[in-house]
Amino acid sequence: MITKPMRETECDAIVIGGGPAGSTTAALLAERGRRVVVLEKSRFPRYHVGESLMPYCWYTFDRLGVVEKMAEHAFVEKHSVQFVTTDGRVSAPFYFFQHHEHPSSTTWQVWRSEFDQMLLDNAQDKGAEVRLMTTAKSLITEGGRVVGVEAEDCDGRYMLRAPVTVDASGRDALALNRRGWRRRDPVLNKVSMWTYYKGALRDPGLDAGATTVAYLPEKGWFWYIPLRGDVVSVGVVAERDYVYREGVKDPARIFAREIERNMWIKEHLAPGRQFGRYYATAEFSYRGQHCAADGLVLVGDAFAFLDPVFSSGVFLALKSGELAAGAIDAALGKGDVSAGCFNDYGRTLCGGIEAMRKLVYAFYDRQFSFGKVIKQHPQVRGDLTDCLIGDLFRDFDELFAAVGEFAELPRPLAHGEPAVGGGVT
Numbered sequence: 001m002i003t004k005p006m007r008e009t010e011c012d013a014i015v016i017g018g019g020p021a022g023s024t025t026a027a028l029l030a031e032r033g034r035r036v037v038v039l040e041k042s043r044f045p046r047y048h049v050g051e052s053l054m055p056y057c058w059y060t061f062d063r064l065g066v067v068e069k070m071a072e073h074a075f076v077e078k079h080s081v082q083f084v085t086t087d088g089r090v091s092a093p094f095y096f097f098q099h100h101e102h103p104s105s106t107t108w109q110v111w112r113s114e115f116d117q118m119l120l121d122n123a124q125d126k127g128a129e130v131r132l133m134t135t136a137k138s139l140i141t142e143g144g145r146v147v148g149v150e151a152e153d154c155d156g157r158y159m160l161r162a163p164v165t166v167d168a169s170g171r172d173a174l175a176l177n178r179r180g181w182r183r184r185d186p187v188l189n190k191v192s193m194w195t196y197y198k199g200a201l202r203d204p205g206l207d208a209g210a211t212t213v214a215y216l217p218e219k220g221w222f223w224y225i226p227l228r229g230d231v232v233s234v235g236v237v238a239e240r241d242y243v244y245r246e247g248v249k250d251p252a253r254i255f256a257r258e259i260e261r262n263m264w265i266k267e268h269l270a271p272g273r274q275f276g277r278y279y280a281t282a283e284f285s286y287r288g289q290h291c292a293a294d295g296l297v298l299v300g301d302a303f304a305f306l307d308p309v310f311s312s313g314v315f316l317a318l319k320s321g322e323l324a325a326g327a328i329d330a331a332l333g334k335g336d337v338s339a340g341c342f343n344d345y346g347r348t349l350c351g352g353i354e355a356m357r358k359l360v361y362a363f364y365d366r367q368f369s370f371g372k373v374i375k376q377h378p379q380v381r382g383d384l385t386d387c388l389i390g391d392l393f394r395d396f397d398e399l400f401a402a403v404g405e406f407a408e409l410p411r412p413l414a415h416g417e418p419a420v421g422g423g424v425t
């Protein structure tokens, strides 16, 4: 990728972070003729976790014009998800095409380094200026309004000004951390540890690219995500006390111990060889107090992250980028980028996140199973599937009334709206 170190001092929108959320926002604004500068602290391509996509990502790919590029990358095709009990019993795979016969029903297991590079290149092709190895150090505020960013690259620090700044800095969450806006989920408190295997087993035929969710005791679980190059991404998600019990801290020992607790995982990994390092996260579920302020909009993980279980992270990053770009373009057109312009953005995004959050809570409820809900209320199967493929942004009252009979569901969080009337200092 060619970067332009030109030191422009003014543009229409500054995007902090070149992950899926930032690239999507930048591409769609640039396409509308807005002058966009993306600041990305890393050298691309760079490693990132989060390889399994949700079917409805397709619609944002289509909007971005990258569906063909996705096919060219020859990522592993994902047609289904399956669930496996601790003793190795596999549920009937849930095939997306059985619910929604549409190109989106084939999604992908991606190498994020390549995928994120492709999306960032696309933003650049559409006219966004991408500045790699450039870190946003702080937001510049004047009179309570964000008016730009103080950036740093190898030549030192400089100011960049724009009527609107988009925080797409992922879990670094620049604005949430600097403003004290990060609110942990009151109940979700999982940690994760993961690594990669070469030569591990793949199921035959259509199932070769399936995401497998393999249960551990106490509602922990493994993910098993087949990637291109005979590699499988394998991770453990569970509560901290479970993962680090009996004082064991060494990831290799923890992994070896947990593999023994799921027969399917044990059998599938047996012919494989672990390579590279082990990765770990601390508790990861949070949402921002605000999704926007005067001159500032938060997208993707920079605003909220739920849980990896239904692979909603990249989808919500793409979708929030798409929604934000529309709202920002309209706001720039009116010459008013105050927080109130992002009310609909916040309402829509939080509505979708809340639907997914209810499913995540249900998943972790020890008594719960989706099978029980469908058996009792077969009419909600379609709605449940819609949520799980990412068709999230509508009313699911009937579904959650049914799910609520089997699991304790959370009330919507009160926070996440724009900071109307100030909030940024």
Ligand SMILES: Cc1cc2nc3c(=O)[nH]c(=O)nc-3n(C[C@H](O)[C@H](O)[C@H](O)COP(=O)(O)OP(=O)(O)OC[C@H]3O[C@@H](n4cnc5c(N)ncnc54)[C@H](O)[C@@H]3O)c2cc1C
Residues within 6 Å of the ligand: 016, 017, 018, 019, 020, 021, 022, 039, 040, 041, 042, 048, 049, 050, 051, 052, 053, 054, 134, 135, 136, 137, 168, 169, 170, 171, 172, 173, 174, 192, 193, 235, 281, 284, 299, 300, 301, 302, 305, 308, 311, 312, 313, 314, 315, 317
């Ligand atoms: C354990 C785990 C497993 C997951 N598995 C999945 C999965 O299977 N499927 C899925 O869909 N999602 C998954 N996710 C979530 C997924 O990784 C994220 O939701 C997704 O990457 C969010 O995209 P983003 O663009 O918001 O942020 P990111 O992809 O994190 O991009 C943010 C970018 O901002 C840059 N940046 C940060 N700070 C600055 C700064 N100050 N200045 C300039 N640049 C900056 C970073 O370098 C980075 O490139 C998982 C998450 C975890 C924790």
